[in-house]
Amino acid sequence: MTFSILFFLYCAGIGFLTYRNRNQTASGYMIAERSVGSFGIMAALAASFRDGAGIAAWIGLGVAFGFGSLWLVLGMALALISLAFLSPLAHRLASEGDWDSPGDMLRTRFGPITSVFGSLTILSTALLYAAAQVFVAGELLAAFSGMPSLVALLLVAIITAAYVGIGGYSAVTITDKLQWLLIMAIVLFPFVVIGE
DSSP: OOOHHHHHHHHEEEHHHHHTTOOOOOHHHHHHGOHHHHHHHHHHHHHHHHHHHHHHHHHHHHHHHGGGGGGGHHHHHHHHHHHHHHHHHHHHHHHTTTTSSSHHHHHHOOOHHHHHHHHHHHHHHHHHHHHHHHHHHHHHHHHHHOOOHHHHHHHHHHHHHHHHHHHHHHHHHHHHHHHHHHHHHHHHHHHHHHOO
């Protein structure tokens, strides 16, 4: 019963955020008007590393490679450090070129054919990652609610498609912040309950 209430509140919150962000510019839909901020970026990165697909990937890598998979942490840390130094330059170039997507940048710099191939590459990897997220979230929903897996998967897919399709990246950044807060609450929960 408690799970049903929490799930309903989560869906209601997403519905409110989506409704609030329904009338926005193309730039707002695609890149949240370039105003995500440091906390929004940090929350999005943290939520994406610790979402359902990320946890499944970590477990799979641990089973396949043992402690060797911890090298991935070093690689991700180096990538994030590089991103921290390159982000201001990328932000400035995107603002000057009025680019809303990597495809815009590729079209301007390298031509339309490269833009199409680059966009298809990004789309294919993003779809695989999204499918993994929907699958894991659907299976968790099915396990906690008792509904059939197919129904849970469809429900998760419909909810996700609705809030991303209507609210755009602005809605995604807000839900990433909510996910980050939930992740922090879960991390801190044992320390609060158990104490030292």
